[in-house]
Amino acid sequence: MRETKRTVGPTDRRAGKLASLASTLRQVWGMPDYERYVEHLALRHPGEPPLTRAAYFAQYLERRYGTGHGGCPTRCC
Amino acid sequence: MNKLLSGLLWTAIAGAGAAAFGVLALHRGESISAAWLVIAAVCTYTVAYRFYSRFIARRVMELDDRRATPAERMNNGRDFVPTSKWVLYGHHFAAIAGAGPLVGPVLAAQFGYLPGTLWLVIGVVLAGAVQDFVILFASMRRDGKSLGQMAKEEVNRTTGVAAMVAILAIMIILLAVLALIVVRALAQSPWGTFTLACTIPIAFLMGYWMKVFRPGHTIEATAIGVVLLLAALWGGRLVAEHPTLSQVFTLKATTLAWWMIAYGMAASILPVWLLLLPRDYLSTFMKIGTVIALAVGILIALPPIRMPAVTRFIDGTGPVFAGKLFPFAFITIACGAISGFHALVSSGTTPKMLQRETHARMIGYGGMLTESFVGVMAMTAACVLDPGIYFAVNAPIGVLGSTIEQASQVIQGWGFSLSPQDMAALTAATGETTLLGRTGGAPSLAVGMAQIFSSATQALGGAGFTALWYHFAIMFEALFILTTIDAGTRVGRFMLQEVGGHLWPRFRETSWYPSVILASALVCGGWGYFLVQGVLDPLGGINSLWPMFGISNQLLAAVALTVATTVIIKMRKARFVWVTLVPLAWLATTTLTAGFQKVFAADPKLGFLAHARSLAGTGAANAGRLIFNDYLDATLTLLFMGVVSLVILAAAREWYLVLAGKKAPVIQEAPFVQSAYAGD
Numbered sequence: 017m018r019e020t021k022r023t024v025g026p027t028d029r030r031a032g033k034l035a036s037l038a039s040t041l042r043q044v045w046g047m048p049d050y051e052r053y054v055e056h057l058a059l060r061h062p063g064e065p066p067l068t069r070a071a072y073f074a075q076y077l078e079r080r081y082g083t084g085h086g087g088c089p090t091r092c093c
Numbered sequence: 094m095n096k097l098l099s100g101l102l103w104t105a106i107a108g109a110g111a112a113a114f115g116v117l118a119l120h121r122g123e124s125i126s127a128a129w130l131v132i133a134a135v136c137t138y139t140v141a142y143r144f145y146s147r148f149i150a151r152r153v154m155e156l157d158d159r160r161a162t163p164a165e166r167m168n169n170g171r172d173f174v175p176t177s178k179w180v181l182y183g184h185h186f187a188a189i190a191g192a193g194p195l196v197g198p199v200l201a202a203q204f205g206y207l208p209g210t211l212w213l214v215i216g217v218v219l220a221g222a223v224q225d226f227v228i229l230f231a232s233m234r235r236d237g238k239s240l241g242q243m244a245k246e247e248v249n250r251t252t253g254v255a256a257m258v259a260i261l262a263i264m265i266i267l268l269a270v271l272a273l274i275v276v277r278a279l280a281q282s283p284w285g286t287f288t289l290a291c292t293i294p295i296a297f298l299m300g301y302w303m304k305v306f307r308p309g310h311t312i313e314a315t316a317i318g319v320v321l322l323l324a325a326l327w328g329g330r331l332v333a334e335h336p337t338l339s340q341v342f343t344l345k346a347t348t349l350a351w352w353m354i355a356y357g358m359a360a361s362i363l364p365v366w367l368l369l370l371p372r373d374y375l376s377t378f379m380k381i382g383t384v385i386a387l388a389v390g391i392l393i394a395l396p397p398i399r400m401p402a403v404t405r406f407i408d409g410t411g412p413v414f415a416g417k418l419f420p421f422a423f424i425t426i427a428c429g430a431i432s433g434f435h436a437l438v439s440s441g442t443t444p445k446m447l448q449r450e451t452h453a454r455m456i457g458y459g460g461m462l463t464e465s466f467v468g469v470m471a472m473t474a475a476c477v478l479d480p481g482i483y484f485a486v487n488a489p490i491g492v493l494g495s496t497i498e499q500a501s502q503v504i505q506g507w508g509f510s511l512s513p514q515d516m517a518a519l520t521a522a523t524g525e526t527t528l529l530g531r532t533g534g535a536p537s538l539a540v541g542m543a544q545i546f547s548s549a550t551q552a553l554g555g556a557g558f559t560a561l562w563y564h565f566a567i568m569f570e571a572l573f574i575l576t577t578i579d580a581g582t583r584v585g586r587f588m589l590q591e592v593g594g595h596l597w598p599r600f601r602e603t604s605w606y607p608s609v610i611l612a613s614a615l616v617c618g619g620w621g622y623f624l625v626q627g628v629l630d631p632l633g634g635i636n637s638l639w640p641m642f643g644i645s646n647q648l649l650a651a652v653a654l655t656v657a658t659t660v661i662i663k664m665r666k667a668r669f670v671w672v673t674l675v676p677l678a679w680l681a682t683t684t685l686t687a688g689f690q691k692v693f694a695a696d697p698k699l700g701f702l703a704h705a706r707s708l709a710g711t712g713a714a715n716a717g718r719l720i721f722n723d724y725l726d727a728t729l730t731l732l733f734m735g736v737v738s739l740v741i742l743a744a745a746r747e748w749y750l751v752l753a754g755k756k757a758p759v760i761q762e763a764p765f766v767q768s769a770y771a772g773d
Contacts, residue, residue: 038312043176044183045377046442047311056170070308079172081365081583082603 048076103140110136117207117402124397127473130206131391134214134469138462141218146226146458153661153669154230156450161768163236164446173237175448178455184446185460187377188438189225190384192271192574193428193646194464198472199534199541200639201425202483203413205403206476208422210469216423216430217465220676224650225435226457227657227673232440233447234762240440240653246761247659248744255736255743256652257588260437262732263645264585265616267434268357269623270638271574276349276628277533277635278567283342284329284524284560285567286349290342291325292372292572293356299371315374322375326568330560333524343526346628353578354621360579361586361613369579376573383569387470387542390549400476400483405508412488412507413532414636415699416690420683424643429468431680433649435461449770474541475534481511482519482528486537489633490530500529524560532633539566585616626722629715637701637726640691644730647684648737651677655744662748663758681741688734692727701727 035051042049050073054066067075113133117125150156164175176184201209231247232238238246241260245253279285295318302314332338344352360368409417414425428434439457447453475483481504485493493500497513504511520528523543528536543562550558587603590612594601600608627634654677661670694700697707705723708716750756 040180041312043180044187044381045311045315045374046184046187047315047374048309050309052174053170056168056174060168060170073304073309075171077365077370081369081580 046080048073103143106136107140110140114211117210120402124399126395127391127398127477128395130210130398130469130473133210134466137214137218138466141222142459142462145218146222146454149223149226149458149672150451150454153666153672154227154453156230156453158449158451158770159768160450161766162233162447162450163444163763164448165768165770166763166766167236167445172442173445176446177448178452181443181446181448181452182456182460183381185438185443185456186463187381188442189432189435189460190380190464190467191428191577192274192570193432193434194468195471195538195570196274196534196639197426197643198429198468199475199538200413200487200635201422202400202472202475203404203406203411203487204418204422205407206398206400206472207402208407208418209426209472212422212426213429213465213468213472216426217461220650220654220680221429221431221435221465222458222461223672223676224431224653224657225439225461226453227660228436228653229439229444229447229453229457231657231660232444233450233453236763237445238440240436240656243440243660243761244652244656244740247656247663248740248747252652252655252740252743255740257592259645259649259652259733259736259740261585261588261592262729262736263433263642263649264581264588265619266623266638266642266645266729268578268581268585268620269627270635270642271577272350272353272357272620272624273627273634273638274533274535275571275574276346276353276624277531277633278535278539278571279344279349280346281343281526282567283339284333284564285571286342286344287332287338288322288325288329288564288568289571289575291328292322292375292575293368295321295325296368296371296375299374300367303371304366311374314371315378318371318375319378322379322568322572326561326565329564330524347625350621350624350628353624354617356575357578357582357617357621358613361582361616362609365583369576369583372572372576372579376576379569380573383566384467384470387474387545388466390542390545391470391473393549393552394545396473396477396545396548398473398476399479401480404480409696409699412484412492414640415696416640416687420687420690421640423683424640424647424687426468427639427643427646429465429471431647431650431676432464433646433651433653435464436650436653449768471538474538474545476541477544478537478541479511479515481509482516482540483537484509485511485516486528486531486540487534488530489532489631489636491631491633493530495529497529522559523563525563530633532635534635535567535570538570539563542566582613582616582620585619586612589615626718630719630722632698636698637722640687641726641730644684644688644691645733647680648688648733651680651684651737652740654680655740659744659747660760662751663760665758667752677741681737685734685738688730692730701730 039049039052050069053072057064057066110133113129113136116129117133164173167173168175198209198213228240231243235243241253241256244256279289299314299318302317303309303311307313332342407418409415414421443456484504484507485500493503497516501511501513523540540563543559543566546562547559590601590603590608599605602608623638627638630637654673657673658670658677661673690699692701695703697704701723705720708720751758
């Protein structure tokens with residue numbers, strides 16, 4: 017989905033790989049993925065200003081541990 | 094040609110699995126290689142995944158990649174997010190795996206390695222993985238609705254309410270039994286207690302890092318946490334060897350139980366980022382890491398299994414828990430073969446993240462196969478121990494006596510041998526003061542894991558750090574049990590506030606401190622009561638609490654399978670109804686029989702009421718308290734049985750109406766929307 021940059025040097029490529037590894041880890045861990053959220057917003061709702069990193073994190077906490085789970089624990093026995 | 098090759102390949106895999114099972118079942122002798130267990134399990138999983146899950150996906154569910162998933166339709170970049178198959182598989186596995194599949198098989202090893210392994214492997218293929226898969230599918234087709242909502246909408250209102258009550262009651266028992274396992278693992282163990290105590294300040298530091306210092310930088314914080322955790326593990330040895338510090342961290346079981354309750358309160362009241370979230374990340378890391386390490390360790394070491402295939406205790410006289418092979422083997426192995434709790438995850442976060450419909454097969458069915466394999470590994474770890482040592486660690490002190498010599502006599506009477514010198518040497522090697530009567534499964538699992546890890550590292554040329562590995566295993570189990578306790582207490586608090594809000598509206602306010610504190614105290618008081626009573630129980634507590642947990646968890650699975658069966662019937666797929674109806678019938682039979690026996694059996698070791706009668710009038714110390722607990726346990730077990738019978742009967746009426754044509758089969762699926770991925 018990401019736009020291809022005009023010139024991609026080896027450093028950029030390594031950084032990109034590292035970023036995608038971090039993103040994978042975050043998804044498996046169930047961690048907030050701010051970069052992905054910003055990307056999603058740019059793609060789906062262009063023009064809408066994204067939340068700050070801290071605000072996004074606060075919202076994530078509410079979603080993960082808030083009351084809206086309908087009684088679903090996030091972890092099993 | 095290709096078809097022929099594939100036919101040959103699958104015949105070979107099936108044949109290898111069958112042969113391995115044959116060896117396991119027929120083998121008589123001193124020991125047998127763990128390789129046979131691994132081959133039998135993996136071959137069965139492979140064949141079942143390839144053929145049975147494909148049959149369910151294609152014929153029963155008709156998974157359709159042209160149909161957009163909730164994640165695609167409702168993508169909000171937050172909880173509804175299309176996620177790649179392998180990533181979601183990892184995420185789902187981390188959410189379903191916990192202490193259950195590790196502890197259950199260890200306890201069930203008292204019947205020998207064979208009954209437990211058979212149920213782990215056959216149960217998962219025909220019941221557990223099917224449940225997870227069908228519920229995931231049903232929730233995916235309903236915008237990610239929860240099990241409770243689906244029960245209400247697809248069956249009827251009563252079922253929905255019954256499911257909610259069952260979930261709350263089950264949580265209380267689950268939290269109590271898990272806390273008891275930690276208490277039994279840490280009592281009188283300064284090393285383990287120190288390491289676990291350190292996880293609290295480590296969590297605070299991680300929480301501060303993620304929330305205040307570097308907001309949202311979760312990976313950094315987790316990396317720091319893991320390093321500190323390993324340092325705490327290493328530091329535990331210094332504490333245990335230090336004359337005064339070791340005194341400070343040597344706690345009695347009752348003291349630890351009160352600390353656990355205080356911890357549960359704190360976790361429920363404090364902001365989540367301070368304690369819950371960092372611990373959640375740490376335990377996920379440890380869980381995935383250790384499961385992989387254990388698999389590698391077993392494959393490298395391929396340790397010999399010393400436990401007999403079947404022990405004499407299938408007659409119900411076992412010291413670890415009372416009850417015959419049927420039905421108690423199926424209750425004790427709670428999570429590795431089928432677990433009702435997974436239905437909550439499969440109808441929670443996972444269905445909202447599926448990118449394509451067909452991914453549900455690998456994530457739902459495949460994820461549960463992996464969980465079963467964790468159970469098989471736990472069984473292996475327990476069975477590599479010498480049977481004498483296994484029983485010395487897992488039988489309660491009340492049965493064994495308090496010295497190694499007495500225990501050795503008792504174990505000899507059971508037909509196993511325990512050399513006092515070996516036991517003393519093992520205790521010293523693990524860095525513990527005693528391993529005798531450490532019920533709950535965690536210590537014996539840790540001893541087994543330590544043996545596997547140290548022999549694996551020896552094979553690689555390193556020295557075997559038995560004590561370090563032992564405490565690593567204890568820390569790993571305690572860490573993610575505490576994560577379940579803190580998250581579970583909080584969820585229980587929310588559920589209680591929701592229910593109580595009907596009586597007193599302000600009680601529902603989740604940020605009003607009086608309500609928060611009162612609801613937290615009620616939930617902690619609930620599981621704390623069972624925990625303290627379990628600690629004081631002369632038979633170790635696990636004997637009564639673990640079967641209750643097993644029964645409640647399997648009964649929740651019965652609720653899930655009832656919902657699944659209803660969905661299949663309403664999809665006009667009644668000819669395939671056996672897919673969920675057969676496991677449901679088996680589960681209902683085993684759990685209701687076990688529940689009935691736990692309440693009414695004439696043997697005081699098994700039946701709650703008989704135990705109460707045996708104490709009445711004896712004037713024994715604490716008789717009044719023990720009798721009250723027996724009646725409480727009996728009432729709760731009957732409540733579980735009643736709720737589930739109600740759910741099954743209500744659903745059966747619905748099935749009859751639909752099948753007899755008296756009611757139109759209306760399903761509540763979200764309408765078809767063409768997927769944008771369809772052209773791929």
